[in-house]
Amino acid sequence: MDRAHHRLRSPWPWxxxxxxxxxxxxxGQRAHADAGVVAGTAAAESILNEHRLPLAAWIVxxxxxxxxxxxxxxxxxxxxxxxxxxxxAVDEAIGRATEMGRPVLFIPGIQDMDNIQTVAGVxxxxxxxxxxxxxxxxxxxxxxxxLVMEAAREAVQAxxxxxxxxxxxQPDRIHYVTDEQFGYVAYVGGKMMREKPxxxxxxxxxxxxxxxxxxxxxxxxxxxIAGTAESSQLPFFVAACDxxxxxxxxxxxxxxxxxxxxxxxxxxxxxxxxxxxxxxxxIGAVVATAGVLMPSAAWLGELGALLRKAMGG
Amino acid sequence: MVLTRLIPxxxxxxxxxxxxxxxxxxxxxxxxxxxxDTFNVIAAIASVLGAGSLLKANLAKVSRRDAxxxxxxxxxxxxxxxxxxxxxxxxxxxSHDFPQAxxxxxxxxxxxxxGWIYEFAMVPLTSTMFALLAFYVASAAxxxxxxKNLEASLLLGTAFVxxxxxxxxxxxxxxxxxxxxxxxxLENLSxxxxxxxxxxxxxxIIIGIALGVAATSLRILLGVDRSWLGGGER
Amino acid sequence: MSLLARLQSLDRxxxxxxxxxxxxxxILWSGLTGKTPPEQPTDAARRVLKVIDDxxxxxxxxxxxxxxxxxxxxxxxxxxxxxxxxxxxxxRIVCIALWPLGGNMAQETIxxxxxxxxxxxxxxxxxxxxxxxxxxxxxMKVVLTDFTKAFxxxxxxxxxxxxxxxxxxxxxxxxxLLVNVSAGYPGSKEWVQYVVSASEGSVKMIAGxxxxxxxxxxxxxxxxxxxxxxxxxGAAEYENLLNGVMGGDPAPKYLxxxxxxxxxxxxxxxxxxxxxxxxxxQFMGRRGTRA
Numbered sequence: 001m002d003r004a005h006h007r008l009r010s011p012w013p014w015x016x017x018x019x020x021x022x023x024x025x026x027x028g029q030r031a032h033a034d035a036g037v038v039a040g041t042a043a044a045e046s047i048l049n050e051h052r053l054p055l056a057a058w059i060v061x062x063x064x065x066x067x068x069x070x071x072x073x074x075x076x077x078x079x080x081x082x083x084x085x086x087x088x089a090v091d092e093a094i095g096r097a098t099e100m101g102r103p104v105l106f107i108p109g110i111q112d113m114d115n116i117q118t119v120a121g122v123x124x125x126x127x128x129x130x131x132x133x134x135x136x137x138x139x140x141x142x143x144x145x146x147l148v149m150e151a152a153r154e155a156v157q158a159x160x161x162x163x164x165x166x167x168x169x170q171p172d173r174i175h176y177v178t179d180e181q182f183g184y185v186a187y188v189g190g191k192m193m194r195e196k197p198x199x200x201x202x203x204x205x206x207x208x209x210x211x212x213x214x215x216x217x218x219x220x221x222x223x224x225i226a227g228t229a230e231s232s233q234l235p236f237f238v239a240a241c242d243x244x245x246x247x248x249x250x251x252x253x254x255x256x257x258x259x260x261x262x263x264x265x266x267x268x269x270x271x272x273x274x275x276x277x278x279x280x281x282x283i284g285a286v287v288a289t290a291g292v293l294m295p296s297a298a299w300l301g302e303l304g305a306l307l308r309k310a311m312g313g
Numbered sequence: 314m315v316l317t318r319l320i321p322x323x324x325x326x327x328x329x330x331x332x333x334x335x336x337x338x339x340x341x342x343x344x345x346x347x348x349x350d351t352f353n354v355i356a357a358i359a360s361v362l363g364a365g366s367l368l369k370a371n372l373a374k375v376s377r378r379d380a381x382x383x384x385x386x387x388x389x390x391x392x393x394x395x396x397x398x399x400x401x402x403x404x405x406x407x408s409h410d411f412p413q414a415x416x417x418x419x420x421x422x423x424x425x426x427x428g429w430i431y432e433f434a435m436v437p438l439t440s441t442m443f444a445l446l447a448f449y450v451a452s453a454a455x456x457x458x459x460x461k462n463l464e465a466s467l468l469l470g471t472a473f474v475x476x477x478x479x480x481x482x483x484x485x486x487x488x489x490x491x492x493x494x495x496x497x498x499l500e501n502l503s504x505x506x507x508x509x510x511x512x513x514x515x516x517x518i519i520i521g522i523a524l525g526v527a528a529t530s531l532r533i534l535l536g537v538d539r540s541w542l543g544g545g546e547r
Numbered sequence: 548m549s550l551l552a553r554l555q556s557l558d559r560x561x562x563x564x565x566x567x568x569x570x571x572x573x574i575l576w577s578g579l580t581g582k583t584p585p586e587q588p589t590d591a592a593r594r595v596l597k598v599i600d601d602x603x604x605x606x607x608x609x610x611x612x613x614x615x616x617x618x619x620x621x622x623x624x625x626x627x628x629x630x631x632x633x634x635x636x637x638x639r640i641v642c643i644a645l646w647p648l649g650g651n652m653a654q655e656t657i658x659x660x661x662x663x664x665x666x667x668x669x670x671x672x673x674x675x676x677x678x679x680x681x682x683x684x685x686x687m688k689v690v691l692t693d694f695t696k697a698f699x700x701x702x703x704x705x706x707x708x709x710x711x712x713x714x715x716x717x718x719x720x721x722x723x724l725l726v727n728v729s730a731g732y733p734g735s736k737e738w739v740q741y742v743v744s745a746s747e748g749s750v751k752m753i754a755g756x757x758x759x760x761x762x763x764x765x766x767x768x769x770x771x772x773x774x775x776x777x778x779x780x781g782a783a784e785y786e787n788l789l790n791g792v793m794g795g796d797p798a799p800k801y802l803x804x805x806x807x808x809x810x811x812x813x814x815x816x817x818x819x820x821x822x823x824x825x826x827x828x829q830f831m832g833r834r835g836t837r838a
Contacts (some may be wrong), residue, residue: 274524443620
């Protein structure tokens with residue numbers, strides 16, 4: 001843990017970031033020059049993409065807030081996190097599966113590792129696998145991307161080791177099915193009906209399959225916990241699952257479960273970003289309304305335009 | 314440790330930062346694209362691992378006579394048939410540009426065995442699975458849509474407005490309302506609900522998600538959260 | 548066993564059966580009689596028609612087919628009508644796909660609409676199918692800087708740079724209109740976020756998406772999205788408008804969306820009925836418990 005606390009002070013991540021920037025700059029300069037030769041426009045274009053500068057400012061702001069809150073958390077002032085029922089229920093669901101002698105089913109979404117929701121899903125799989133190894137429950141994770149299979153195996157193996165149960169890791173329980181969305185749905189649906197898992201976790205990026213999975217899980221009486229940032233699928237999970245991590249809660253899950261001050265600090269940074277956005281919305285609404293009520297005040301229109309620009313509009 | 318933790322972490326940090334910066338600096342735009350291309354190449358190569366896993370899992374199921382082993386047999390059979398027909402370019406017509414080459418044509422053309430697999434197996438099977446949603450929506454609505462409290466009752470009322478307003482039933486039920494009250498017609502009310510209440514709620518969720526994505530990405534880029542690598546020692 | 552107890556433990560297969568009847572009956576009725584429920588177009592559908600109508604003849608349209616056969620039942624009618632209007636307006640149509648089977652959907656739409664009803668249009672000059680390209684948002688970023696790098700060949704294997712229809716096209720900004728029919732990821736949301744926003748207003752976009760996606764797309768309408776067709780209802784409204792503009796007796800393929808509104812009507816009525824019954828069961832169950 002001590003080493004973890006000093007992680008951001010270590011020069012290596014920063015060196016890696018610098019290397020990334022330097023390599024990227026060098027490659028990009030070459031490509032830019034090539035494009036300029038072809039199009040003859042490179043000299044006229046600014047190096048910075050001015051249109052996206054407000055977005056860059058937001059990222060720098062959130063990055064700065066992250067650094068400040070992580071620093072505060074390390075100095076013994078970690079934030080208070082509200083209780084998230086879905087995460088509190090993870091242990092209960094796995095415990096139930098152990099008691100019933102049935103497996104736990106984990107679906108890390110249907111997208112590849114380049115989707116941040118899949119990364120968050122694999123993170124959750126690691127946490128679930130650790131608890132399951134401690135309880136001696138089996139975790140089954142059929143996946144629909146080869147890279148996700150490899151990442152999931154790594155995560156589960158490390159979790160079993162961390163739980164002191166290296167023997168609990170069985171790679172065959174995490175296997176690839178198909179990239180085809182509904183082929184995968186058919187397989188998982190059939191597996192649920194045959195093996196009747198006692199607990200089902202759906203954590204990742206889901207589309208039309210969300211309702212098919214959760215209704216099947218409901219019909220076999222499994223405890224179901226879902227988490228996704230696909231807002232179009234949230235209503236289905238909320239209707240059919242016992243617990244649902246909604247959007248940002250899903251991304252906060254890893255930090256919540258780890259309890260590490262560093263990670264909790266990033267959640268506070270996330271909230272500060274939300275407060276900033278809300279402030280802009282309120283100010284923008286007031287300025288726009290005032291602009292309508294006082295059409296002669298040109299400065300209100302200019303202020304509104306400035307705010308829109310600041311929000312990247 | 315170096316191979317399984319340090320190198321992947323460095324790759325994530327370097328590529329992540331390069332992609333991030335490439336969005337703002339024009340000379341770096343192509344570098345972000347290069348990383349995306351690299352990912353696609355790796356994912357394509359990894360599909361071999363997936364095929365191996367599929368074969369292993371289903372062969373094991375058949376040999377152990379697990380529950381549903383017959384289905385595993387069907388999976389193996391169809392997998393092998395599609396693989397042989399697709400890779401072997403069985404029945405493809407020579408390409409227009411290279412008429413002398415028997416294998417020059419494309420296997421996905423409609424009048425080839427691979428095209429038939431697509432047309433007569435894949436299309437109806439995937440459509441059938443998608444159509445199942447109608448049945449699951451009905452059973453979920455029957456079971457879960459209950460007016461347990463005030464909020465749930467409001468939700469229920471909104472559901473009725475949308476369900477009826479998105480069909481001709483809305484016109485039949487409220488079409489008699491005079492023009493000055495046309496906003497209360499179900500078809501107009503449903504559009505209002507979608508454009509105002511739904512948009513407001515969705516925007517709030519989208520903003521929260523965007524900030525969550527930013528915070529998670531920063532945790533990964535700075536190496537604060539390594540649980541995606543299996544966590545463990547840092 | 549009382550009726551209430553029976554309903555409380557109702558096997559969901561009875562509900563499945565009711566839904567099958569509610570959907571199959573109107574399909575048969577509509578198929579036998581050729582009748583469709585009337586439609587009252589909304590503003591979003593009218594805008595789609597107007598945006599395409601306002602384009603000068605010969606303008607290039609980028610048509611992204613981001614769906615597969617699974618969702619074709621819901622999306623194909625709108626893709627058919629959109630292509631029909633583009634072809635009738637003599638716009639030059641460039642089809643692409645970010646879904647592996649989207650290229651096939653584009654090919655089928657071209658066959659059903661252009662080859663069947665607009666035989667004078669020439670492939671490579673008036674329309675082209677550039678097929679599927681892997682890479683999701685990565686492809687969107689590439690088309691912002693170099694269009695033919697992302698789609699180097701058409702489905703016939705001809706170099707995109709040599710095609711007359713793509714002469715003068717450097718980036719996606721050279722297309723005044725982007726039409727996207729999408730069933731999920733990558734789809735309309737990503738096109739808005741990665742292309743429309745980045746193009747600084749030079750690319751107009753109209754989207755057609757599934758019912759589940761529609762609420763997600765409303766925040767972008769009518770700002771980043773110039774028009775929006777939500778699910779089969781949106782498709783039916785647009786189809787109805789277009790048939791009115793085109794005149795004559797439309798072929799059955801141009802009535803597909805309106806035909807699907809009959810089963811949708813009865814499916815929705817069944818859902819309303821089920822929700823009411825479910826709540827009655829709960830209400831009566833509570834009363835029984837109190838008594």
